[in-house]
Amino acid sequence: MLLKRVRRTIEQFHLLDQGDRLVVAVSAGVDSMVLLHLLNTLRKEFDLFLIVAHVNHGLRAIESEKEAELVREESARLGLPFEYGEFNVKEFQESKGLSLQDAARRIRFQFFHQLLQKYQGGKIALGHNADDQAETVLLRLFRGSGVRGLKGMLPIRDGKLIRPLLEVWRKEIDAYARAKGIPYLIDSSNLKKDYLRNRLRLDLIPLIEEKYQPCFKKAVARTSNLLREENDYLERGAEEAYQEVVRKEEEQITFKFSAYQSLHQAIRWRLVQKILERMNPDLFLEEEKGAELSLIYSQLQQPPPSFLKEVARDIFLEKRYDKVSLRKGSFKPIPPFEVELLVPGRTYIGEIEKEVAIEEAERKNNEDILFSPNITFFDYQRLQFPLRMRNFRPGDRFYPLGAKGSQKLKEFFIDRKIPKFERPRIPLLISGEIIAWIVGYRIDERVKITSETKRMLKIEVNPSTPHLGFAQG
Numbered sequence: 001m002l003l004k005r006v007r008r009t010i011e012q013f014h015l016l017d018q019g020d021r022l023v024v025a026v027s028a029g030v031d032s033m034v035l036l037h038l039l040n041t042l043r044k045e046f047d048l049f050l051i052v053a054h055v056n057h058g059l060r061a062i063e064s065e066k067e068a069e070l071v072r073e074e075s076a077r078l079g080l081p082f083e084y085g086e087f088n089v090k091e092f093q094e095s096k097g098l099s100l101q102d103a104a105r106r107i108r109f110q111f112f113h114q115l116l117q118k119y120q121g122g123k124i125a126l127g128h129n130a131d132d133q134a135e136t137v138l139l140r141l142f143r144g145s146g147v148r149g150l151k152g153m154l155p156i157r158d159g160k161l162i163r164p165l166l167e168v169w170r171k172e173i174d175a176y177a178r179a180k181g182i183p184y185l186i187d188s189s190n191l192k193k194d195y196l197r198n199r200l201r202l203d204l205i206p207l208i209e210e211k212y213q214p215c216f217k218k219a220v221a222r223t224s225n226l227l228r229e230e231n232d233y234l235e236r237g238a239e240e241a242y243q244e245v246v247r248k249e250e251e252q253i254t255f256k257f258s259a260y261q262s263l264h265q266a267i268r269w270r271l272v273q274k275i276l277e278r279m280n281p282d283l284f285l286e287e288e289k290g291a292e293l294s295l296i297y298s299q300l301q302q303p304p305p306s307f308l309k310e311v312a313r314d315i316f317l318e319k320r321y322d323k324v325s326l327r328k329g330s331f332k333p334i335p336p337f338e339v340e341l342l343v344p345g346r347t348y349i350g351e352i353e354k355e356v357a358i359e360e361a362e363r364k365n366n367e368d369i370l371f372s373p374n375i376t377f378f379d380y381q382r383l384q385f386p387l388r389m390r391n392f393r394p395g396d397r398f399y400p401l402g403a404k405g406s407q408k409l410k411e412f413f414i415d416r417k418i419p420k421f422e423r424p425r426i427p428l429l430i431s432g433e434i435i436a437w438i439v440g441y442r443i444d445e446r447v448k449i450t451s452e453t454k455r456m457l458k459i460e461v462n463p464s465t466p467h468l469g470f471a472q473g
Contacts, residue, residue: 002176006038006164013155015162016042021049021121022162023083023112026075028054028067030184031127033074034173035165037182039125040078051119052082055108057089059100060189067185074183081119085111101195116160128153128163131170134217135200137224142196146269151231152224169217238270246275252327253279257319260300272296275326279315300324306419321417334424338390343457349389352425354462356389361456369449373440374462380455382447384432392423398435399445409438416441427461 093103
């Protein structure tokens with residue numbers, strides 16, 4: 001009976017193809033041990049190549065050894081290759097700042113994917129059952145998940161993760177194990193109430209079934225199936241929006257904020273999910289999502305014209321008026337600096353990683369002077385030495401070339417939509433007490449070349465480094 005129901009799930013969701021190579025995650029618990037035996041029974045029918053994978057998380061020394069030995073012996077009895085991974089989950093947890101469960105999950109999946117590469121496999125088989133599904137949906141409801149979370153776990157995800165037992169209940173699996181004499185061990189940590197999931201399984205769900213709804217888990221399963229269909233519809237809409245709105249530019253993903261705002265809120269949320277998942281799939285090894293998504297979504301609800309914010313480890317969200325981008329890397333903030341320049345000569349400014357080259361030049365009659373954003377010429381006699389270069393200070397003013405009167409640098413930057421976080425990277429040439437040049441943008445009216453100019457000073461600042469001080473990850 002159980003085999004028939006599992007075969008139906010496999011056929012309905014196309015979990016297996018002829019000749020599949022499967023990494024079977026086996027913990028020694030009843031679910032995964034039954035899964036292993038069922039897949040072994042179906043091995044000839046689907047021409048399967050099975051690899052048994054067991055992970056020791058380093059959390060329960062004596063139990064872990066017994067579990068590994070049981071899975072190793074059963075693999076040998078069935079004539080299947082056995083792969084063992086032993087890891088220090090607590091050390092990984094502390095280094096990454098994760099919960100213990102999340103750290104263990106990430107380590108497991110990294111190991112399973114390594115085995116896929118080693119054996120040129122195609123899929124990972126997991127032993128989640130219908131009870132697990134009900135617990136997962138309830139757990140996500142407690143955490144405030146939306147439709148994407150409340151749909152529960154999928155029978156197949158990304159074409160790689162399959163859950164053949166997802167539509168059968170734990171009591172059916174237990175009965176099958178007893179009837180077939182399948183050995184298994186009970187993980188003592190599943191009986192402890194340290195984790196919320198265990199408290200739901202051991203306390204809350206039995207209480208609801210006893211006092212309120214005897215078929216509670218089945219009702220949750222029906223709800224998750226309905227939400228799965230609605231989620232599929234929203235996912236298609238989000239994918240269409242992604243293809244239409246999002247662009248990949250060098251090492252970053254960008255989109256227009258106005259186009260993002262035009263989308264329905266449900267699609268906006270999913271659009272951000274898709275961007276994050278494409279940037280770093282390791283952020284979402286399972287369906288549960290981290291705080292990164294909520295942080296980005298809330299930041300884009302009523303954002304200022306421009307900002308730069310780290311939203312995940314080495315992932316930055318940047319908004320420049322109508323352009324929004326996410327990029328990987330590390331950002332180095334620029335401290336206040338002021339450097340005296342060699343005239344003539346070359347001066348390197350470490351804070352912004354730029355070199356300033358200065359040389360004198362004679363002006364000849366009718367000679368064209370070629371200016372660029374990073375190269376300009378000044379009337380030598382109008383400059384005051386020594387020349388210095390520094391970055392922006394509150395209250396800075398200058399006389400823009402071609403304009404009447406002075407202007408605050410802050411207003412100049414706002415007019416040109418230069419974000420606050422970029423302004424410290426823009427070098428300013430200081431002559432005496434005046435700002436002679438906002439490098440890359442404008443010189444001061446008082447130091448410009450005129451028809452009376454005989455001696456000039458040529459100053460070149462090497463091109464700005466891309467990505468505003470980002471080092472690529």
